[in-house]
Amino acid sequence: MTRKDALATVLLGPDPKLRRMVAYWAATGVLYGVCTALILVATDFGLVDRAGAYALTSYSFTGVLVFMALVRFSAVLGIAPRTLAVLQGLFAISCNMWVYTIAGPLREASLIMLLVVVAFCTFAMRPRQTLLLSAAGIAAMGATMWWHAAHDPAHYPPLVEGLTFGFASAGLFAITLLTGEMNKLRARLKRQKEDLLAAVATIRTLATVDELTSLANRRHMNEVLAAEERRQAHGHAACIALLDIDFFKTINDRFGHAHGDAVLRAFAQAAQGALRGSDMLARWGGEEFLLMLPNADLPEAQQVLARIAAKVVALEVPGLELDCALSFSAGVTARAGGEPFADTINRADKALYRAKAEGRNRVVAA
Numbered sequence: 001m002t003r004k005d006a007l008a009t010v011l012l013g014p015d016p017k018l019r020r021m022v023a024y025w026a027a028t029g030v031l032y033g034v035c036t037a038l039i040l041v042a043t044d045f046g047l048v049d050r051a052g053a054y055a056l057t058s059y060s061f062t063g064v065l066v067f068m069a070l071v072r073f074s075a076v077l078g079i080a081p082r083t084l085a086v087l088q089g090l091f092a093i094s095c096n097m098w099v100y101t102i103a104g105p106l107r108e109a110s111l112i113m114l115l116v117v118v119a120f121c122t123f124a125m126r127p128r129q130t131l132l133l134s135a136a137g138i139a140a141m142g143a144t145m146w147w148h149a150a151h152d153p154a155h156y157p158p159l160v161e162g163l164t165f166g167f168a169s170a171g172l173f174a175i176t177l178l179t180g181e182m183n184k185l186r187a188r189l190k191r192q193k194e195d196l197l198a199a200v201a202t203i204r205t206l207a208t209v210d211e212l213t214s215l216a217n218r219r220h221m222n223e224v225l226a227a228e229e230r231r232q233a234h235g236h237a238a239c240i241a242l243l244d245i246d247f248f249k250t251i252n253d254r255f256g257h258a259h260g261d262a263v264l265r266a267f268a269q270a271a272q273g274a275l276r277g278s279d280m281l282a283r284w285g286g287e288e289f290l291l292m293l294p295n296a297d298l299p300e301a302q303q304v305l306a307r308i309a310a311k312v313v314a315l316e317v318p319g320l321e322l323d324c325a326l327s328f329s330a331g332v333t334a335r336a337g338g339e340p341f342a343d344t345i346n347r348a349d350k351a352l353y354r355a356k357a358e359g360r361n362r363v364v365a366a
């Protein structure tokens with residue numbers, strides 16, 4: 001970890017979601033800073049009461065810092081992001097009403113920020129919470145305007161305050177509905193993305209895994225072999241073996257197809273259990289399996305096949321009483337130089353044919 005990463009982890013936290021929340025709040029802090037700067041500029045021109053502006057600056061600055069700490073340590077403190085968003089929204093409304101109180105002729109302009117508060121919080125809140133926050137904003141605005149109109153009608157004419165309240169409330173309400181719709185759209189897109197990812201995962205499984213045995217299927221094995229050919233263009237020790245269960249048709253005929261399937265599954269599991277970590281077994285078709293043993297010479301491959309044979313001979317499949325133990329025949333060969341795997345498989349196939357011809361239940365090397 002670089003020093004920059006370590007510093008970022010200390011400041012922003014290790015969790016990407018938390019980091020995003022901290023970054024959002026930092027951006028909000030900048031917005032608070034911009035608004036405060038505008039208020040301070042307005043005080044220089046005598047538009048805003050200086051003492052009130054300074055008090056508001058202290059209040060908002062302290063609030064931003066406190067919320068930054070709450071966001072950063074929200075996981076430790078056990079504060080849910082939604083709860084934090086509600087508190088942040090209420091704090092922002094209180095700041096906004098304070099600005100309205102001291103901003104003199106700029107007070108209507110300051111109400112625009114109330115829309116930003118609702119739009120911002122909607123990302124972290126449930127639709128009902130956003131609606132309640134919006135209602136709280138409208139209530140706070142109504143109460144502030146009513147108080148000023150009642151106590152200082154010369155500067156806050158009741159009619160102007162009432163109409164301003166109407167415009168601002170309608171705007172706030174519309175923004176709440178619009179952001180609600182946007183949120184529904186986001187949720188739908190998120191669901192569609194999840195469905196799509198699940199579908200891609202299913203397709204990938206279907207394309208690479210044999211449904212019956214859960215081994216790699218032929219298509220996937222061919223891809224792996226092609227990749228191996230590209231990786232080891234000049235050839236490298238690798239062996240290929242073709243394994244074929246003996247007298248499988250008889251098992252099907254005697255015990256039925258379902259039992260035949262159970263044998264295929266049991267065989268695959270037993271064989272898989274005898275492999276080295278780098279070996280790969282695939283269902284090549286029917287009751288035939290292809291084994292790829294990278295970085296193995298012929299004696300090593302024969303050892304692996306002997307281990308498989310030992311496991312297969314001990315196999316017991318429920319409901320299957322065979323006259324003799326289950327067995328398989330195999331042809332095994334080493335990849336010669338940089339030859340295509342198709343040629344290696346061809347040789348293994350011929351060796352398998354010989355194993356069958358010579359009486360089955362054996363491994364023939366080519």
Ligand SMILES: Nc1nc2c(ncn2[C@@H]2O[C@H](COP(=O)(O)OP(=O)(O)OP(=O)(O)O)[C@@H](O)[C@H]2O)c(=O)[nH]1
Pocket residue numbers: 212244245246247248249250252256257258259260261264285286287356360
């Ligand atoms: N149950 C089941 N049977 C299958 C499946 N795929 C192929 N088979 C059967 O496997 C049998 C293979 O028969 P054969 O090729 O004559 O082979 P065998 O009886 O094992 O004879 P040898 O290989 O010469 O020992 C056929 O009866 C196929 O119908 C499958 O997925 N499930």
